[in-house]
Amino acid sequence: MKLLMPLRVPELAPSLGRVIVPRRLLDPWVPLDDIREELATRVLELGGEGRSAAARESDGDTRARVLEITGRGAWAAAWDHAVRRAGARVADALDAEITRTARTVRLPRRRLRRHLLSNSEKRAIVARLGTGGGPFVAALDELEAAAARAGDASVLEKDAHATWQEALRTVARRLEAAWLALEAEVDAERERWNSEIEALAAWRPARWPILVVWIPLAALLVWLGLILGGYVSAPAWLASRLGF
Known part of the structure; x- marks a missing residue:
């Protein structure tokens, strides 16, 4: 009978870096700390849930559960949720600024509606905010492959288990990089809309x-x-x- 290597989920907090403790000179023009904290909390939770499941490991089903909790789907869901929330936050902030500017210059309401973001523009913002997640997605691919090997690794195949643990840490590090790229893209998004807001501020009635x-x-x-x-x-x- 093959004796499987016990799964041990590593501590992920050190690898998350600035997702947990931001180090920046200026805050983003849109508040994002609550989204960042929610993302960090979710990752730490999935690590804790994985360790709890591993402690109860007694059969193949429980072992598969550990790999599922810490697997690609859980990481991707946490990241996608953060990107969608950040995109909605940016879109709402832009709409609010456009509305304030329009009221300042007394733009008619029917014309204001044409300046507010459309649903397609909001979806485009979400897509742009997620562009920095490429290396993170690649790390998820590696994690998926490592998890498949670790799931069937015996006590003699310690390298497979170590590779899986390192893949988890790598995903956490890539998540940090993806988040920093998202923050940079949020600033770029403000610059992208500056010209339209400035043109609106220069509007005067005929x-x-x-x-x-x-x-x-x-x-x-x-x-x-x-x-x-x-x-x-x-x-x-x-x-x-x-x-x-």
């Missing part, structure tokens, strides 16, 4: 209605006022209508 309508109308009202006040003689056609 002046031709004032020149074409309101000035002649005001002159007409002043003229009628002078006539009714007796300061100016009314034309014959107007005098007959007014009964002068």
Whole structure:
């Protein structure tokens, strides 16, 4: 009977680095710390759940459960959730800034709606924020392969177990890099929309209605006022209508 190597989930916190303890000079223009903390918490939880399951390891099903808890799907779900939340946060912040700018210049509401982000633009933001996750996805591929070998490794195949543990640490390090890339992309997203927001801030109402309508109308009202006040003689056609 083959004696399987007990699975030991390594401590992941040291490999997460700045996902747990950020070291930055300036905060992102959109608050992201709660999303970062949620991501770090989820990763630490899956590590803890994996260790708990490994401690109860008694059969193949439990062993498979350990690999599933710490496997590709759990990591990918945590990352995808963080990217979607960050994308929604950025889109909401941009919409809020566009709305504030539009109100400052008194842009009509019907025109404001054309400047707010569409659903396709919001999806594009999420996609751009996730572009830094390429190395993370590659590390997940390696983890998946290492987990397949570790799942069937005997006590004599310590290298397979060590490779799986190192693959977990590598995924955590790549997650840190992906998060830092996301923060950089958030700043780039603000720059990407700067020109549109600045153009909106420079908007002014058209002046031709004032020149074409309101000035002649005001002159007409002043003229009628002078006539009714007796300061100016009314034309014959107007005098007959007014009964002068």
